[in-house]
Amino acid sequence: MRQYYGTILCVAVALLAGCQREQRSLRPLPANSSVMQQLPPESGLYPGGVAPAGQIDNPYAGNAWAIAQGQRLFDWFNCSGCHGGYGGGAIGPALNDKVWVYGGEPAQIFDSIARGRPNGMPAWGARIPRDQIWQLVAYVRSLSGEEPKSATPARSDGIEPTPFTIQNKVKGETR
Amino acid sequence: MSAHSVLAPAGAQAARIHAHWLLLWYVCLAVYIIVGGFYLWVLIRSRRRRPEAPADRTHQVDRGLGKYVAVATGITAATLVLLLIAAAVTGRDLSAYAPKPDLRVDVIGHQWWWEVHYLNDDPSKMIATANEIHIPTGRKVTLRLTSEDVIHSFWAPSLNGKRDLIPGRMNELVIEADRPGIYRGQCAEYCGLQHAHMAFNVIALGPGDFSAWMRSELKPAAEPSDPVARRGRDVFMGAPCVLCHAIRGTPAQATNGPDLTHIASRRTIGAGTLPNTPGHLAGWIQDPQSIKPGNNMPVIPLDAADLQPLLTYLETLK
Numbered sequence A: 001m002r003q004y005y006g007t008i009l010c011v012a013v014a015l016l017a018g019c020q021r022e023q024r025s026l027r028p029l030p031a032n033s034s035v036m037q038q039l040p041p042e043s044g045l046y047p048g049g050v051a052p053a054g055q056i057d058n059p060y061a062g063n064a065w066a067i068a069q070g071q072r073l074f075d076w077f078n079c080s081g082c083h084g085g086y087g088g089g090a091i092g093p094a095l096n097d098k099v100w101v102y103g104g105e106p107a108q109i110f111d112s113i114a115r116g117r118p119n120g121m122p123a124w125g126a127r128i129p130r131d132q133i134w135q136l137v138a139y140v141r142s143l144s145g146e147e148p149k150s151a152t153p154a155r156s157d158g159i160e161p162t163p164f165t166i167q168n169k170v171k172g173e174t175r
Numbered sequence B: 001m002s003a004h005s006v007l008a009p010a011g012a013q014a015a016r017i018h019a020h021w022l023l024l025w026y027v028c029l030a031v032y033i034i035v036g037g038f039y040l041w042v043l044i045r046s047r048r049r050r051p052e053a054p055a056d057r058t059h060q061v062d063r064g065l066g067k068y069v070a071v072a073t074g075i076t077a078a079t080l081v082l083l084l085i086a087a088a089v090t091g092r093d094l095s096a097y098a099p100k101p102d103l104r105v106d107v108i109g110h111q112w113w114w115e116v117h118y119l120n121d122d123p124s125k126m127i128a129t130a131n132e133i134h135i136p137t138g139r140k141v142t143l144r145l146t147s148e149d150v151i152h153s154f155w156a157p158s159l160n161g162k163r164d165l166i167p168g169r170m171n172e173l174v175i176e177a178d179r180p181g182i183y184r185g186q187c188a189e190y191c192g193l194q195h196a197h198m199a200f201n202v203i204a205l206g207p208g209d210f211s212a213w214m215r216s217e218l219k220p221a222a223e224p225s226d227p228v229a230r231r232g233r234d235v236f237m238g239a240p241c242v243l244c245h246a247i248r249g250t251p252a253q254a255t256n257g258p259d260l261t262h263i264a265s266r267r268t269i270g271a272g273t274l275p276n277t278p279g280h281l282a283g284w285i286q287d288p289q290s291i292k293p294g295n296n297m298p299v300i301p302l303d304a305a306d307l308q309p310l311l312t313y314l315e316t317l318k
Helices: A002-017 A064-076 A079-083 A106-115 A130-143 A166-171 B012-048 B055-094 B207-218 B227-238 B278-286 B304-315
Strands: B103-110 B113-118 B127-130 B132-136 B141-147 B152-155 B163-165 B171-175 B181-187 B199-205
Touching: A064 A079, A064 A130, A106 A130, B012 B055, B103 B132, B103 B152, B103 B163, B113 B132, B127 B207, B132 B141, B132 B207, B141 B152, B141 B163, B163 B171, B199 B207, B227 B304, B278 B304
Parallel strands: B103 B141, B132 B199
Antiparallel strands: B103 B113, B113 B127, B141 B171, B152 B163, B152 B181, B181 B199
């Protein structure tokens, strides 16, 4: 039996390596018509500090590929034009902090993007497909460290003159 | 039919590579025949002779072998050195830089399409297009190659060798077509999910045809006269299309995706993935992810009442 220990060990490692395989969904998500009609709370404050149940979860939460797509779309759709590179804040509020004017839950961020907000946030619901809005939601949450560190982008899409990661920013280290 | 073969050169650079290829081919063929012939001779000879005890003949056999090995090694080394010199000469000829390029074309690689800009000292004469490079015959065209994301590689086998498109760096490649024709090329450096579907066409035209093409390409999109096409333009402007695509002459000016100003005059869509016909275009718009999974164009649901006018409008963009 002892001569098979090596084989058993290799087989066990190979089987375990197949666990927790991240799904990369290239097909559109199943249609959820209520996500555009449902009105999540606009505030992050709840009486008693307990958020109400029943808000729609982000189907891409914790998915590294979706967050990476959100990072690409953040520049492609010029979110960085108002919110700054990596959500640092410009004429729009910073997205990489813990201050959420209209709530930081995924459904609330989806609502902010899709239906717009007062004082300058456009309504993107007719322009950005639902799946891409969810990818942007996941990315925006990763900017303030709300997504698992293993899924948060570890580098930017472009060439950076100095090493810079979102995790460094979230931890408060300066460039 | 488009030419897409190293063995069908259509320009001076590809002809030079083809000549070197032929040299290697004949030399290696000769070596193969000689070595194979010796091998067969040894096999046949050893079958005819009866087996002998080799122990007491060892020294004599080795002395004879040593001479043959030395001669064969010498011939091999000489052949390799000559091939090395030939390769150096070919490389020097290929990298001879055209000091005054007649035509400069920027080719910017994206995942998974080719952005093409015709440069001009007069900015109003600059052209932006995608996935097709029109060149005049008989003139040296300098391609300035770079990338917006990962490393790609430009390879039109009938025109020249491969040159990488590296983000943050500009490489140059000179191509020249001897005769009119369509020369297909493709990306030659693995660049992600759809690297296999990242092709392009270099279309060589006679000088008159090339000038006519440039004149027509400079025109912005014409105002559609057909009301169905106008409705299609409204669909385009109201849909997510405008976030990525540009049509000169309209408010759509985004540069994330290929320029669509003259989409109807291109031979393929999706960087060589599909032929450019209305049916294929409809399928592409409705579900690009099932044709080219993982590419950056999302699935956008459109009703048939919107899709048909949109197709009519896009077909007017010649």
